[in-house]
Amino acid sequence: MKARVTVTLKAGVLDPQGQAIEGSLKGLGFPGVASVRQGKVFDLVIDGTDEESARSQLTSMCEKLLANTVIENFAIEITN
């Protein structure tokens, strides 16, 4: 089973990298960019076919390692 985990900074947490990218996009002539927030994507292959069990494992993985829940949110998507 394939899964995609997306980790993003929580609202209100300063994202200097996102701000730098936003500045660069504006410099490239994209003046309509109002905001950029940078995140991370993890593509995982999980053994088994039980989607509920996979989601529960992925949630635990996010809480224990993939995301720092002090500053980050995570979203889990089963992709097949």
Next chain:
Amino acid sequence: MKSAVIVFPGLNRDRDMIAALTKISGTAPAIVWHQDDDLPDVDLIVIPGGFSYGDYLRCGAIAARSPIMDRVRDRAAAGVNVLGVCNGFQILLEAGLLPGALMRNQSLKFVCREVKLEVTNADTAFTRGYTNGQVIRCPVAHHDGNYFADSDTLARIEGEGRVAFRYADGTNPNGSINNIAGILNERKNVLGLMPHPENLIESAHGGDDGRALFSGLLGQAA
């Protein structure tokens, strides 16, 4: 004072820390590789700086999940003093031994320079060699030292006197909230700080303002 230095792959300030502990305490620290089973009986556990696991995922994230950190957590709970410097601070945060997180520097640049630190709580094992309000010099060298905590956590650590050091005189190098350079756990036996006191302990370093942190710890154990 008996001490131990925990070493993870990718650290590079371990030798400076070992030299400082040896010179100041007169006894070489035990060097504990992260896969070692035994953490010797010591008065102080130190996690030095560097780039454990190449800063993969998040700074300190992989090292914080090593089995040795369970041992460190047990010792901290038993009252042993634990010091984390720079990447060591990042590891203590990721391990949940200290609250909050360290984010990319606001400037996005790696900063390697000297800063001023105000000692904001001199009533701890780590800071008793200083006085409240004392401003000292200290080097910093990091890319991710921008301390962040949510407003409730921040209010709690400020209210409980758990900010040990603050960047002073406009020298905040990273955008850290409330100019925080180093924080303590609730029991005040775990200190994490971004600056490197081990790199300013003798005249050959150009000053010895960092020395009192170690000599203060030594006084407690003696």
